[in-house]
Amino acid sequence: MKTKDFALQVKDLSEDGTFEGYGSIFGNVDSYGEKVMPGAFIESLARHKREGSNVLMLWNHDAREPIGVWEDLAEDAKGLWGKGRFLLDIQRAREVHTLAKAKAIGGLSIGYRETDTDQDGAVRLLKKLELYEISPVTFPANRRARIEAVKSERMEEFARRLRDGDPLPVKDFEDILREAGVPRSMAVQIASVGYAKAIRSESEGEKANDGAAFMRALLNI
Numbered sequence: 515m516k517t518k519d520f521a522l523q524v525k526d527l528s529e530d531g532t533f534e535g536y537g538s539i540f541g542n543v544d545s546y547g548e549k550v551m552p553g554a555f556i557e558s559l560a561r562h563k564r565e566g567s568n569v570l571m572l573w574n575h576d577a578r579e580p581i582g583v584w585e586d587l588a589e590d591a592k593g594l595w596g597k598g599r600f601l602l603d604i605q606r607a608r609e610v611h612t613l614a615k616a617k618a619i620g621g622l623s624i625g626y627r628e629t630d631t632d633q634d635g636a637v638r639l640l641k642k643l644e645l646y647e648i649s650p651v652t653f654p655a656n657r658r659a660r661i662e663a664v665k666s667e668r669m670e671e672f673a674r675r676l677r678d679g680d681p682l683p684v685k686d687f688e689d690i691l692r693e694a695g696v697p698r699s700m701a702v703q704i705a706s707v708g709y710a711k712a713i714r715s716e717s718e719g720e721k722a723n724d725g726a727a728f729m730r731a732l733l734n735i
Contacts, residue, residue: 515625515626515627515646516625516626516627516628517575517623517624517625517626527611527614527615530599530602531582531599531600531601531602531607531611532585532597532598532599532600533597533598533599533600533614534595534596534597534598535595535596535598535622536592536593536594536595536596536622537587537593537594537595537596537622537624537648538550538554538555538593538594538624539592539593540552540554540591540592540593543637546638547636547637547638548637548638548639548640549634549637549638549639549640550593550640550643551639551640551641552589552591553589553641553642554589554640554641554642554643555587555589555594555643555645556589557629557642558626558642558643558644558645559587559588559589559645562587562645568583568584569584569587569645569646569647569648570625570646570647570648570649571583571584571598571647571648571649571650572647572649573606573610573649573650574649574650574651574652575623575625575647575649575651579606580601580604581600581601581604581606581607581610581650582598582599582600582601582607583598583599583601584596584597584598584648585597585598585599587648594624594645594648596648598648600614610650614650619650619651619652621650621651622648622649622650622651623648623649623650623651624643624645624647624648624649625645625646625647625648625649626643626644626645626646627643627644627646628640628642628643628644629642629643629644630642669690672687672690681713684705684706684709684710684713685705687705687709688701688702688704688705688706691704691705
């Protein structure tokens, strides 16, 4: 089973746990170079209806944590529309309901199998999909991949500018440390003391080619 993520677009989230939203949007090329086409879900939805089976609502794709039901699913001009209901007798469902109301959840993610695809230049067209689940997720995978790519680019820029003798400002280096999970107080200390001393030494020409000296200054040792 593959998964694909979409921004959470929920409206009319009620106190009893019912809501409406889109599990998939047609026509957008995602970060994987794929595009879900209109009609992709029609056969799968018809099969579920015919066989009396359900499209699942799980928490973070975990089959051990069903949190609700999809009471109605249909394609419209925009995408895959659904009316769902969190089962508030379940503790996890109550937690997700609270997060959704606070707009603290990252998105919805569909679980599917490809049954018909095509290629349009660099874009892969998903023409027919067998739909298994539409699940709220804390942090959609494709968004996480984009953030990790941004972090990697910032580290590459950091290294390049050090090599070129044009180091990042102290505040920018502090931000990189914070993004990497370093506690704020420690990030401030490393950036404002060790890093500031290191780049000052470099700018003054002190052992400009001595990497060990730079690291000692960076760590303030």
